[in-house]
Amino acid sequence: MASNSSLEQAIDKILVKTEKEILSDLEKTGSDSKNILDNALPKLQQEYDKIISDGKKEADKIEKQIVGSSDIELRNKQLLLLEEAVDKVFSKALDQIANVDRNDDYSNLIKTLLKESTNVLGTSEITVNTNTKDKDIVQSMLSQFPGSELGSDSIDCLGGIIVKSKDGSMTFDNTIDAKIERLKPLIRKEIASKFGVGN
Amino acid sequence: MTTEGGVQYSKIAEIKGPLVIVDDVENAAFDELVEIQTTDGERRLGKVLEVGNGKAIVQVFEGTTGLSISGTNAKFVGKVMEMPVSKEVLGRVFDGLGRPKDGLPDPIADQFIDINGEPMNPEQREYPKDFIQTGVSVIDGMITLVRGQKLPIFSGSGMSHNLLAAQIARQASVVGTQDDFAVVFAAIGVQYSEAEYFRRSLEESGALKRSVLFLNTADDPAIERIITPRVALTVAEYLAFELGMHVLVILTDMTNYAEALREISAAREEVPGRKGYPGYLYTDLSTIYERAGKLNGRKGSVTQVPILSMPSDDITHPIPDLTGYITEGQVVLGRDLFRQGVYPPINILMSLSRLMKDGIGEGSTRADHGEISNQVYDAYSRAQEVRALAGIVGKAGLTEIDLKYMDVGDVFEKEFLTQATDENRTIEETLGVLWKIVSKLPKNEITKIKDKFIEQYYQEE
Known part of the structure; x- marks a missing residue:
């Protein structure tokens, strides 16, 4: 009996000791876990802030991409539409020029073009070419420019003349087409401004 | 702009490399624009390099391949080369001569400006001192770029300078101001894939709408490269000094520009200087680099980042050497860092921004x-x-x-x-x-x- 009781006492002691140890371990683990959690919180907050900030940056980037490309696409469509409208105005204007009356004003224009051409080439020994419509007018003017002659070939143009030195080394294109071509950028600007662009 | 056209001459005395020599020419002017017409009606552009004794030497931008003495005509247009400019050029892509390359029509011009530009009056120059943020740490932090500065990037063959150039073009901005910012990007003699990369990179990042691209690819005629930086800078000057924008101009690769210059010089039989480059390489480069700056009383600025690849990584080569005399510092890419896989491989110990001290600190970046x-x-x-x-x-x-x-x-x-x-x-x-x-x-x-x-x-x- 006595041995049983001392055995029980020993077991009780061990149980109490073990219980204390377990409780102390639990307490320590609890406190460690709390510390770890406390320490992790700022890191977690930092990570959270970083993820949010990266996400915001990415969203801003995507927004910029979408807005940028749609702006460009829209602008390009506007440009194409504007160009189409400018071309229409241009071709109508060219039709009108081609069918203009060959009256006295037009004869004066041809005379001015001839004067301009001989001045630029620096010689009156010239061959003048023009289209079939203007041949008679040009021919009548040439008497005022000694040394000049009308070329046999007709040229395809709206009006005006192409003047060549008789030795063939110099040519001066004084057709209405060439003048329009040179002024085209300014005329386009003028037409575009009527559509409210570039004002 | 005038309605009067120019005289067309048909006596071609000689065709030599990129040059055409025209005989019996009267009244041609230095730098005058010339239209070369081939027998099959094709038109090419050129400019007068020399006039005298009834002859004119014309440099043909698109090259002389396929031209013959008989049947070729040269029309002297009566004006210098001009670039049509307006705000509409933003978001557009042009070739090396300033012609649309994006399938859209010519921009409706507000002005036509001589591409050779006017030299800036030194008295009117304003000292550059405002920070440009590129978003690239090593540049912003240690080689800071300021508005109106010219800061070249010295790179080497195969290194990542084009990636860096595109990144700067996408990200660059002015901080602390509501002023408009634009990027003018001139690719000179780059590979087709690189040109496409630049275009796609700006398109996809949404930065194209504030950019203008000039793309001269490696298969374009070399002589066009003489014009590319000039048309780009003409647009930049218009955006900066007429529209008040802060403009960053990126020119890559200036080595290809210098090589085109050497080609013309050799064709003209000029006495060669170092490595065959013409003796006036320094002066010629300065006509490009000195087009950066700010002007008193004007709102905008032109900042230049020319990029050049140093042959054999040789920093004493005439191109980086002479560039360094004109510009305000340099960013040097290092081969060792590049081999280690570092991007951007900037060798900070060899790099310097001379104007950095004035563009940083309290009020612009941060006091420290x-x-x-x-x-x-x-x-x-x-x-x-x-x-x-x-x-x-x-x-x-x-x-x-x-x-x-x-x-x-x-x-x-x-x-x-x-x-x-x-x-x-x-x-x-x-x-x-x-x-x-x-x-x-x-x-x-x-x-x-x-x-x-x-x-x-x-x-x-």
């Missing part, structure tokens, strides 16, 4: 910027010495402080220098990384920064 930058420069320089020493005595032979400097070198390259190609860092983020590097050192090693900044920004471990 100059000092932290100097400290990191000093520490990285020391780290390189320690690395060299470690190569001889081994790591075990280094002192504790030496090891800390080695650590600084590693963090500098891995966290500060290395950056993703789509990573856009603010100046605050950049300065934050610089402080992280300095904080690897004990406080007594920090000798270039005021105590108040150390107290405020030093990161204790």
Whole structure:
């Protein structure tokens, strides 16, 4: 009996000791876990802030991409539409020029073009070419420019003349087409401004 | 613009390389634009290089391949080459001569400007002192670019200068102001894939709408390259000084420009200078680089970042050498860093922005910027010495402080220098990384920064 009781006492002691140890371990683990959690919180907050900030940056980037490309696409469509409208105005204007009356004003224009051409080439020994419509007018003017002659070939143009030195080394294109071509950028600007662009 | 056209001459005396010599020419002017018409009606553009004794030497931009003496005509247009400009050029892509390359019509011009530009009146120049944020840490933090500066990038064959150029073009911005910002990008003699990369990169990032691209690819005639930087700068000057925008001009690759110049010089049988480049290479380059700056009383600015690849990585080659005399500093890419896979591989110890000191600090970036930058420069320089020493005595032979400097070198390259190609860092983020590097050192090693900044920004471990 006595041995049983001392055995029980020993077991009780061990149980109490073990219980204390377990409780102390639990307490320590609890406190460690709390510390770890406390320490992790700022890191977690930092990570959270970083993820949010990266996400915001990415969203801003995507927004910029979408807005940028749609702006460009829209602008390009506007440009194409504007160009189409400018071309229409241009071709109508060219039709009108081609069918203009060959009256006295037009004869004066041809005379001015001839004067301009001989001045630029620096010689009156010239061959003048023009289209079939203007041949008679040009021919009548040439008497005022000694040394000049009308070329046999007709040229395809709206009006005006192409003047060549008789030795063939110099040519001066004084057709209405060439003048329009040179002024085209300014005329386009003028037409575009009527559509409210570039004002 | 005039309605009067020019005279067309049909006596071609000689065709030599990119040059056409026209006989019996009267009244031609230096730099006058010339239209060359071939027998099959094709038109090419050129300009007068020399006039005299009834002859005119014409440089044909699109090359002389396929031209013959008989049947070729040269029409002297009576004006110099002009670029039509308006705000509509933003978002457009042009070729090296300024003709649309994006399938859209010519821009409706507000003005026609001589591409050779007017030299800036030195008296009217304003000292550049405003910061441009590129979003690339090593540039913003240690080789800061300021508005109106010309800061070249010296690279080498095959290195990542084009990636860097595209990244700067996408990300660059002016901070602390509502002023408009634009990028004019001129690719000179680049590969087709690179030109496409530039175009796609700006399109996809949404930056194209504030950019103008001029693309001269490697298969375009070399002579066109003489014109590309000039048309780009003409547009930049218009945007800056007429529309008041801050314009960043990126010119890549200026080596191809100089080689085109050499080709013309050889065809003209001029006495060659160093490595066959013409003796006037310095003067010619200055006519491009000096088109950067700010003007008194004008709102905008033109900032230039010309990029050039140094043949054989030789910094004493005439192109980087002469460029360095004109520009205000240089960014040098290092082959060693590139081989290690570092991007951008900028060798900070060989790089310098001469105007940085005036563009940083309180009111523009942050009060501690100059000092932290100097400290990191000093520490990285020391780290390189320690690395060299470690190569001889081994790591075990280094002192504790030496090891800390080695650590600084590693963090500098891995966290500060290395950056993703789509990573856009603010100046605050950049300065934050610089402080992280300095904080690897004990406080007594920090000798270039005021105590108040150390107290405020030093990161204790």
